[in-house]
Amino acid sequence: MALKLYNTLTRKTQVFKPLQDNTVRLYTCGPTVYNYAHIGNLRTYIFEDILVRTLLYNNFKLKRVMNITDVGHLTADSDNGEEKMELGAKREGKTVWEVADFYTKTFMDDLKKLNILPPDIVCKATDNIKEQIELIHQLEKKGFTYEIPGDGIYYNTIKFKKYGNLAKLDIEGLKAGARVELVEGKKNPTDFALWKFSPKDQKRQMEWPSPWGVGFPGWHIECSAMATKYLGDHFDIHCGGIDHIPVHHTNEIAQIEAVTKKKWVNFWMHGEFLVLEKEKMAKSGDNFITLSVVESKNFDPLDYRYFCLSAHYKSKLNFSWEALEGARNAFKNLKNRIIDFRTDKKIKESGKKEKYQKKFLKCINEDLNMPLALAVMWEMLGDNKLGSNEKLDLLFYFDKVLGLNLEKVKEENVSDEIKNLVEQREQARKNKDWKRSDQIRDELKSKGIILEDTPEGVRWKKA
Numbered sequence: 001m002a003l004k005l006y007n008t009l010t011r012k013t014q015v016f017k018p019l020q021d022n023t024v025r026l027y028t029c030g031p032t033v034y035n036y037a038h039i040g041n042l043r044t045y046i047f048e049d050i051l052v053r054t055l056l057y058n059n060f061k062l063k064r065v066m067n068i069t070d071v072g073h074l075t076a077d078s079d080n081g082e083e084k085m086e087l088g089a090k091r092e093g094k095t096v097w098e099v100a101d102f103y104t105k106t107f108m109d110d111l112k113k114l115n116i117l118p119p120d121i122v123c124k125a126t127d128n129i130k131e132q133i134e135l136i137h138q139l140e141k142k143g144f145t146y147e148i149p150g151d152g153i154y155y156n157t158i159k160f161k162k163y164g165n166l167a168k169l170d171i172e173g174l175k176a177g178a179r180v181e182l183v184e185g186k187k188n189p190t191d192f193a194l195w196k197f198s199p200k201d202q203k204r205q206m207e208w209p210s211p212w213g214v215g216f217p218g219w220h221i222e223c224s225a226m227a228t229k230y231l232g233d234h235f236d237i238h239c240g241g242i243d244h245i246p247v248h249h250t251n252e253i254a255q256i257e258a259v260t261k262k263k264w265v266n267f268w269m270h271g272e273f274l275v276l277e278k279e280k281m282a283k284s285g286d287n288f289i290t291l292s293v294v295e296s297k298n299f300d301p302l303d304y305r306y307f308c309l310s311a312h313y314k315s316k317l318n319f320s321w322e323a324l325e326g327a328r329n330a331f332k333n334l335k336n337r338i339i340d341f342r343t344d345k346k347i348k349e350s351g352k353k354e355k356y357q358k359k360f361l362k363c364i365n366e367d368l369n370m371p372l373a374l375a376v377m378w379e380m381l382g383d384n385k386l387g388s389n390e391k392l393d394l395l396f397y398f399d400k401v402l403g404l405n406l407e408k409v410k411e412e413n414v415s416d417e418i419k420n421l422v423e424q425r426e427q428a429r430k431n432k433d434w435k436r437s438d439q440i441r442d443e444l445k446s447k448g449i450i451l452e453d454t455p456e457g458v459r460w461k462k463a
């Protein structure tokens with residue numbers, strides 16, 4: 001059954017085949033590490049993980065690269081405003097390098113908690129400055145650049161005939177400042193910085209010498225240079241959030257195709273936004289919800305993953321705590337079913353397994369239709385002809401794509417915090433510290449856990 005994916009470039013759902021052999025070369029735009037990732041960002045990484053898992057499920061091999069933007073992303077996503085990394089460093093009273101290290105680590109931890117498969121190559125913009133300078137140099141040689149004195153080296157978008165094709169931009173209709181902030185000296189509103197000069201009166205923490213002057217690279221050149229370095233000048237899939245279509249990815253294409261004069265990426269794929277009561281998820285204020293915030297409200301990160309699976313990646317997904325609770329309940333129900341199936345020792349061979357495998361494959365291969373795939377899973381669970389052994393087999397098979405860690409579901413699914421409290425209470429009882437032991441019992445009760453002291457030791461259950 002052929003895998004079909006929606007390609008932003010053609011605006012069509014097309015049969016996907018790797019360009020070379022059986023290996024899919026895939027680039028996903030990574031985080032800007034000046035702050036925690038919010039759950040909106042994480043939705044995009046979950047979508048990309050579903051894509052990765054679906055490719056693997058279809059027996060393709062994969063070479064996957066993700067960048068870490070640790071320099072060059074300005075606050076307005078354009079060429080004005082402060083640089084995000086320097087802003088983060090100022091906010092936290094740390095060096096830019098410390099900030100980058102810290103948030104790269106927290107991001108990687110988030111991926112792990114969400115059971116997102118790690119990319120084969122994770123590359124930092126600051127480790128690839130030479131490649132970025134080289135690409136700008138090639139663009140310069142071909143006449144695509146100009147300098148705005150005191151500001152930087154810019155890409156002259158009018159010189160690239162196909163500029164804006166990905167986003168179907170109405171270049172003629174674009175008034176200066178309509179899409180991007182106006183920068184004095186720009187020849188066209190869509191022009192963008194390739195290299196920004198360091199301010200004359202100030203030493204930046206991150207800056208490098210270049211043929212044009214000391215400074216730092218623009219955000220778009222990073223991805224173009226690194227994707228090409230690791231995946232070549234013609235590869236299979238490039239992904240990101242939907243906001244990247246009109247600027248970031250449009251500019252990435254312009255930078256590479258101006259030099260190579262041929263199509264760079266075969267499939268462009270974009271995940272829709274997670275929205276919060278019709279607002280955009282933001283990296284500040286009340287709209288800033290991280291995975292830690294989710295955990296602090298006693299949700300498991302995988303509850304959030306389940307929640308994301310309930311919407312197609314091309315649809316907006318409305319976040320609310322009630323909706324997340326709904327997902328948690330459905331997921332809990334699924335885990336309870338697994339526990340029940342494990343106690344059933346009867347072995348059945350209904351001959352219906354293949355039918356459900358095919359049905360599931362059809363959903364995921366139809367442009368990653370996860371809501372339908374979940375519906376097939378629930379339909380299968382409700383099919384009385386199937387034995388528990390078959391249901392478990394199918395669930396674990398589907399989980400290669402769902403990524404809900406179903407094989408690891410344990411008898412009672414409690415958080416580490418609860419396990420810790422139970423242990424602490426055992427210790428208190430051993431020490432005959434009855435006051436502390438009662439305190440912990442009450443605390444657990446308030447969290448919905450009831451303790452029973454039996455001759456074999458403590459037992460607990462959910463209220």
Ligand code: AMP
Pocket residue numbers: 029030031032033039040041042043044069240241242243244271272273274275280281
């Ligand atoms: P950033 O760290 O800002 O570069 O963003 C990382 C990724 O998250 C990019 O692919 C963005 O397109 C994506 N993104 C940003 N906001 C959201 C959102 N609210 N929902 C889904 N994806 C988002």
Ligand code: ZN
Pocket residue numbers: 028029030223240248
């Ligand atoms: Zn990128």
